[in-house]
Amino acid sequence: MPAGGMLLVDKPAGMTSHDVVSRARKARGTRKVGHAGTLDPMATGLLVLGVDAATRLLTFIVGADKTYTATMLLGATTDTDDADGEVVDRASSSDVAAVTDAAIDEGIAALTGAISQVPTTVSAIKVNGRRAYDLAREGVEVELKARDVVVSRFDVIERRREDDRIELDVVVDCSSGTYIRALARDLGAALGIGGHLTALRRTRIGPFSVADAAPLDALAGVPLLSPADAGTTVLGALEVTADEARDLRHGKRLVGAASRLPASPAAAIDPEGALIGVVERRGVDVKSVMNLPTGENA
Numbered sequence: 001m002p003a004g005g006m007l008l009v010d011k012p013a014g015m016t017s018h019d020v021v022s023r024a025r026k027a028r029g030t031r032k033v034g035h036a037g038t039l040d041p042m043a044t045g046l047l048v049l050g051v052d053a054a055t056r057l058l059t060f061i062v063g064a065d066k067t068y069t070a071t072m073l074l075g076a077t078t079d080t081d082d083a084d085g086e087v088v089d090r091a092s093s094s095d096v097a098a099v100t101d102a103a104i105d106e107g108i109a110a111l112t113g114a115i116s117q118v119p120t121t122v123s124a125i126k127v128n129g130r131r132a133y134d135l136a137r138e139g140v141e142v143e144l145k146a147r148d149v150v151v152s153r154f155d156v157i158e159r160r161r162e163d164d165r166i167e168l169d170v171v172v173d174c175s176s177g178t179y180i181r182a183l184a185r186d187l188g189a190a191l192g193i194g195g196h197l198t199a200l201r202r203t204r205i206g207p208f209s210v211a212d213a214a215p216l217d218a219l220a221g222v223p224l225l226s227p228a229d230a231g232t233t234v235l236g237a238l239e240v241t242a243d244e245a246r247d248l249r250h251g252k253r254l255v256g257a258a259s260r261l262p263a264s265p266a267a268a269i270d271p272e273g274a275l276i277g278v279v280e281r282r283g284v285d286v287k288s289v290m291n292l293p294t295g296e297n298a
Contacts, residue, residue, distance in 0.1 A: 003052060003053045003054060003226075003227050003274075003275075003292060003293070004030070004032070004050070004051035004052025004053050004054040004055070004224060004227070005050075005051055005052075005054050005224030005225050005226050005227055005229075005230065006048060006049065006050055006051070006054055006057065006224060006225040006227075006229075006230040007024060007028075007048075007049040007050075007051055007214070007219065007222065007224055007225070008046065008047075008048060008049075008208055008210075008212050008213040008214060008225070009024070009046070009047045009048075009049055009213055009214055009215075009216065009219065010044070010045060010046065010047075010210055010213040010214065010215055010216070011039050011043070011044055011045060011046075011047050011216070012044055012215075012216060013041070013042060013043070013044050014041055014042075015041060015216075016041050017035050017037075017038045017039050017047060020035070020047055020049075020216065021033050021034065021035055021049065023216060023219060024049050024051070024219050027219035027220040028051055028219065028220070030051060030052055032051065032052045032053075032055055033049055033050065033051050033055070034049065034050050034055040034058050035047050035048065035049050035050075035058070036048040036049075036050070036058045036061040036062045036064075036205065037061075037062055037066070037176070037202075037205060039200075039202060040082070040084075040181075040200065041084070042082055042083065042084050042197075042199075042200060043200040043201065043202065044200070044201045044202075045068075045200075045201040045202035045203055045210050045213075046202045046203060046204065046205055046208060046209070046210040046213055047202075047213075048061055048205050048208055051224055053227070053292050053293050054224075054227045054230065054292075056290055056292065057227060057230055057231060057234070057278075059290075060231075060234055060235060060265065060278065061205065061206060061208075061234055062176065063176045064176060064205050064206030064207075064234070065152070065173060065174065065175055065176065065204075065206065066173075066174060066175075066176065066178075066202060066204060066205050066206075067153075067171065067172070067173050067174075067202070067203045067204035068171070068172045068174070068180050068200060068201065068202050068203065069157075069169070069170070069171050069172075069200075069201045069203060070169075070170050070171075070172065070180050070184070070197055070199060070200045070201070071167060071168065071169050071170075071197070071198045071199035071200075072167070072168045072170060072183075072184040072187065072188075072195055072196070072197055072198070073165055073166075073167055073184075073195060073196055073197075073198045074096070074099070074104075074165065074166040074167075074168065074184075074187065074188050074191060074193055074194070074195045075090065075091045075096045075164050075165040075166060075188075075193050075194065075195070076089065076090045076091065076164075076165065076194055076195075076196060077089040077090075077185070077188065077189075077194030077195065077196060078196045079121075080120070080121075080181075080196075081120040081121075081179075081181035081182060081184060081185040081196050081197060082120075082181050082184075082196055082197040082198070082200075083196065083197065083198045083199075085196070089194050090164070090194070091164070091192075091193035091194055092164075093163045093164045095192065095193050096161075096163070096164055096165060096166060096193055097163075099166065099191050099192075099193060101159065103191060104156070104159075104166070104168070104187075104191065105156075107187045107190045107191055108154050108156065108187065110190065111151060111154060111183055111186060111187060111190075112151050112152075112153070112154045113150065113151065113152075114148065114149075114150050115148075115149060115150075115151060116146045116147070116148055116149075117146060117147060117148075117149050117178065117179065117182050117183075117186070118144055118145070118146045118147075118182065119144045119147065119179050119182060120179050120181045120182050120185065121144065147177060149174060149175050149177055149178040150174065150175040150178075151172060151173070151174045151175075151178060151183070152173045152174065152175075153171065153172060153173035153174075154170065154172050154183070155170060155171050155172075156168050156169070156170055157169040157170060157171060166193075167198070180197060180200055181196070181197045181200075184196050184197040206234060207233050207234060208233070226275075227274075227275040227292060228267065228269055228273055228274055228275040230275075231267030231269075231275045231278065232267050232269065234267070235263060235265055235266050235267045235278065236262035236263045236266050236267065237262065237266065237267050237268075237269045238257075238260060238261055238262065238266045238267065238268050238269065238279060238286070239269050239271075240254070240268050240269065240270055240271075240276065241270075241271065242270060242271055244257075244268075245268070245270040245271075245276045248268055248276050248277060248279065248286075248288040248291065249276060249277075249288075249291055251288065253282065253285040253286060253287045254279075254285060254286040254287075255284075255285050256284050256285065257284075257285065257286040258281045258282070258283065258284045258285060258286055259284070260286070261279070261281055261286060264279075264280045264281040265278045265279060265280045265289060266278070266279055266280075267279075268286075268288065275292055276288070276291065276292065277289075277290045277291035277292055278290040
């Protein structure tokens with residue numbers, strides 16, 4: 001299997017993440033393509049794809065912090081917590097008008113920092129082996145457990161008011177596993193008028209930015225980010241000698257080399273600039289926890 005690399009894609013609205021993966025498979029001529037973090041069909045923005053052997057790096061990207069821009073509509077609740085669902089409750093104009101900017105700011109502050117969040121019912125979380133959204137579409141009531149997440153930034157960029165609604169353009173920095181739809185739902189609930197998401201765009205995953213992403217129609221021609229560059233960007237690099245690279249590939253530890261690590265885990269890079277694999281600290285030693293196929297990552 002070729003070493004492949006990473007591909008940054010700007011997903012358009014109306015497609016699933018799997019649709020984008022399918023397009024990338026055809027464009028790159030390989031079945032071995034995966035992604036780091038699903039985007040809903042309504043959402044646009046950054047998808048990080050791994051191609052061929054570099055798909056093994058995705059596990060080190062999935063858990064990275066993310067940045068989103070979004071539009072939240074306060075004044076109506078939907079059964080999916082976003083605009084793709086049916087409106088199930090709508091606040092009166094008088095109730096919406098009674099919500100002050102200060103109350104909104106207070107509600108946002110309560111949803112900022114380390115919080116406990118119940119994921120939206122229409123999500124990819126598995127319940128007894130099945131996706132929650134599949135159960136919801138079948139009319140099965142799904143109760144998802146709250147999870148601890150971190151919202152490190154929840155800033156309002158613009159506010160718009162109409163008789164029966166308040167629209168907020170926001171930017172959110174958050175930990176992996178945070179549902180922006182749930183933030184809109186919970187903010188609306190706290191204000192007593194309901195809320196849901198009407199637009200969502202992911203602009204960052206860890207060190208990767210949507211500004212560097214390719215449009216969908218350019219997937220065949222855009223150069224891949226090499227496994228070495230991707231690994232270094234995400235984890236930091238441990239430069240190793242040719243002998244050390246051979247030892248790591250053979251499962252041997254680098255004795256006493258832990259002090260050389262920029263972080264743990266880290267990307268081990270050989271003298272030719274190729275990614276050997278991902279290594280971790282084991283006491284004072286360094287040991288490989290993931291190797292790329294020998295001889296195929298140059």
